[in-house]
Amino acid sequence: MNDTALVETSKNTKKKKISSENLWGWLFIALPVFGTSFFVFFPLLMAIYASFTSWSAMVPLFDAKFVNFDNYIKFFTDEHIRETLFNTVFYMIGIPINVILSLLLAICMNRPIKFANTFRVIFYIPVVASVVSITLLFSRLFDINGVVNRFLRIFGMSEIKWSNGPAWLKKITITIMLVWKGLGGSILLFIAGLQGVNKNYFEAAKLDGAGDVKIFFKITLPQLYPVIFYIVITLFIGGAQIYTEPALFYPNAGYDVMPLVLYLYNQQFAYKAGYSAAIGIMLGIMVFIVTAIQFYINKRKSEN
Amino acid sequence: MVEQNIIDSYDKKIKKSSIKAKRKISNAIAYIVLILGSFLMIYPFVWMLSASFSTKQYVLQTVFLPIEWDFTNYSKIISALGSPYGPGYWRSLLNTVLYSTLPVVICSIVSAMAAFAFAKIKFKGRDVMFMVLLAALMIPFPAIMMQQTYLYSKLDWLTGPWAMIVPKFFGNMMIIFFIRQYLLGMPDSLIESARIDGANYFKVFISIVMPLAMPAVIAQGLLNFMGTWNDYLGPLLFVQLRDWYPLTVSLAKYNAGIHAQHQIVMAGSVLALVPILIIFGLFQKMIIESVMLAGVKE
Numbered sequence: 001m002n003d004t005a006l007v008e009t010s011k012n013t014k015k016k017k018i019s020s021e022n023l024w025g026w027l028f029i030a031l032p033v034f035g036t037s038f039f040v041f042f043p044l045l046m047a048i049y050a051s052f053t054s055w056s057a058m059v060p061l062f063d064a065k066f067v068n069f070d071n072y073i074k075f076f077t078d079e080h081i082r083e084t085l086f087n088t089v090f091y092m093i094g095i096p097i098n099v100i101l102s103l104l105l106a107i108c109m110n111r112p113i114k115f116a117n118t119f120r121v122i123f124y125i126p127v128v129a130s131v132v133s134i135t136l137l138f139s140r141l142f143d144i145n146g147v148v149n150r151f152l153r154i155f156g157m158s159e160i161k162w163s164n165g166p167a168w169l170k171k172i173t174i175t176i177m178l179v180w181k182g183l184g185g186s187i188l189l190f191i192a193g194l195q196g197v198n199k200n201y202f203e204a205a206k207l208d209g210a211g212d213v214k215i216f217f218k219i220t221l222p223q224l225y226p227v228i229f230y231i232v233i234t235l236f237i238g239g240a241q242i243y244t245e246p247a248l249f250y251p252n253a254g255y256d257v258m259p260l261v262l263y264l265y266n267q268q269f270a271y272k273a274g275y276s277a278a279i280g281i282m283l284g285i286m287v288f289i290v291t292a293i294q295f296y297i298n299k300r301k302s303e304n
Numbered sequence: 305m306v307e308q309n310i311i312d313s314y315d316k317k318i319k320k321s322s323i324k325a326k327r328k329i330s331n332a333i334a335y336i337v338l339i340l341g342s343f344l345m346i347y348p349f350v351w352m353l354s355a356s357f358s359t360k361q362y363v364l365q366t367v368f369l370p371i372e373w374d375f376t377n378y379s380k381i382i383s384a385l386g387s388p389y390g391p392g393y394w395r396s397l398l399n400t401v402l403y404s405t406l407p408v409v410i411c412s413i414v415s416a417m418a419a420f421a422f423a424k425i426k427f428k429g430r431d432v433m434f435m436v437l438l439a440a441l442m443i444p445f446p447a448i449m450m451q452q453t454y455l456y457s458k459l460d461w462l463t464g465p466w467a468m469i470v471p472k473f474f475g476n477m478m479i480i481f482f483i484r485q486y487l488l489g490m491p492d493s494l495i496e497s498a499r500i501d502g503a504n505y506f507k508v509f510i511s512i513v514m515p516l517a518m519p520a521v522i523a524q525g526l527l528n529f530m531g532t533w534n535d536y537l538g539p540l541l542f543v544q545l546r547d548w549y550p551l552t553v554s555l556a557k558y559n560a561g562i563h564a565q566h567q568i569v570m571a572g573s574v575l576a577l578v579p580i581l582i583i584f585g586l587f588q589k590m591i592i593e594s595v596m597l598a599g600v601k602e
Binding site: 020039041126191261 | 365366576
């Protein structure tokens with residue numbers, strides 16, 4: 001009799017505890033859940049719906065005419081999409097350069113040298129600096145009469161028409177700026193990675209007569225793959241969304257330097273909100289697919 | 305035999321000294337690379353500062369110091385950010401501060417509460433909700449930014465500062481994710497003993513979790529602050545009344561206008577940059593450590 005009562009009460013308190021945890025848990029996540037639903041998932045549903053209509057953004061969304069896959073068909077046939085998508089990808093050529101340079105610099109900083117922390121801070125300054133300030137600055141540095149050309153002349157080279165020249169050179173100029181601004185972040189991640197490298201294999205490899213270079217490529221680098229993977233993924237996701245730098249560097253940009261997101265933006269303000277939404281959805285899908293492929297390759301690599 | 309020993313030790317000495325010499329050389333190379341790199345990192349800022357003190361004629365010819373000094377550029381940019389480009393320098397600055405301080409603090413606290421729930425409270429649907437919120441991170445901003453703008457315009461937020469403020473009250477999934485990672489390493493016993501003493505989860509959060517998670521909360525808050533301070537595309541879309549432009553938008557509008565002059569734009573860029581550099585200087589250790597931690601945790 002007593003025993004069953006005891007069991008009952010313990011059951012009750014357990015139940016009470018669980019229900020109170022449910023209550024508190026949901027209370028604590030209520031704001032983010034509501035915010036994400038209302039400010040992210042709801043706009044996403046709107047975008048998906050709008051992408052199948054000829055919405056102009058001037059009338060309520062549900063008054064817009066349904067046009068099936070027209071916007072998506074247009075996406076694949078629009079030559080401006082081809083150009084602007086190409087530009088967006090072009091701006092990503094800075095990613096491998098970023099990875100190689102930052103790895104090199106991280107190795108230098110990871111040595112037992114003085115001022116290692118000072119160097120870290122210096123290289124991180126461009127990362128925290130405002131994109132707007134930096135872009136306005138670089139558009140002056142790379143002016144035809146700017147200081148970069150001045151230095152080139154001092155070193156006996158001919159000046160380069162950075163931001164006044166052919167489209168590819170205009171884009172290279174932005175890429176240089178992107179690499180310059182992004183190095184510091186990757187360096188920090190590489191230093192963290194290098195500090196986590198298992199050094200047990202080093203001695204064994206040295207006894208086998210392996211040189212420093214061989215040790216780096218055979219032992220250190222493979223252990224850094226997760227870091228490289230993380231850097232490439234984040235730079236890729238950021239790069240796919242590039243907007244501010246080209247838009248500010250070339251305020252009256254033509255299609256030869258325009259990134260995809262700026263084209264999307266312009267479509268919205270040309271009252272083609274349905275098409276603009278379709279571009280956004282396609283951008284999301286492309287980012288998702290490439291990221292998934294990278295995750296797949298990474299997984300296979302780490303399994304081997 | 306003895307001779308062999310002597311030769312051996314001699315060999316070792318040579319090897320040791322050669323290793324030492326090798327290390328010295330490679331350290332020297334590292335220094336050269338780093339100093340050269342540091343110069344490339346710092347120089348553009350030096351140029352920006354010099355250019356902001358230069359006269360109109362010689363601004364692009366600046367190399368290290370202004371060829372001809374002009375100290376009026378700063379007062380010029382302060383008055384130039386008024387109509388038709390922005391609401392004036394001081395008002396723009398005030399707007400930027402408004403968007404990047406209190407909303408960021410509230411965002412951090414709300415995110416920390418959710419992170420605590422996701423890490424330490426066992427409630428029904430926790431893992432599903434976490435995955436759902438994490439999925440939101442995979443949606444690129446450009447894919448939904450126009451619909452967000454439309455939504456905010458229907459709420460009549462675009463004519464005021466609201467679209468830059470209110471969404472932050474609901475926390476940020478990225479911050480939740482990082483603080484959760486931080487809290488996962490915290491022992492459960494701390495919370496359990498407090499619970500047995502009769503404290504509810506809110507009390508536990510305030511008195512135990514928050515103090516412990518403070519370093520992570522502050523670091524994430526600082527990154528969020530800097531991100532908001534530097535944001536351009538967000539306010540470009542979400543702030544449509546000139547009175548509410550932040551510094552970045554006012555400056556970019558002035559730069560694109562017909563009256564823009566290099567030295568004045570550079571003065572404006574310096575003004576937009578300095579607060580961030582001060583914050584970074586004060587908290588550099590914390591910021592750098594949290595960025596490094598983020599990479600390791602991934």
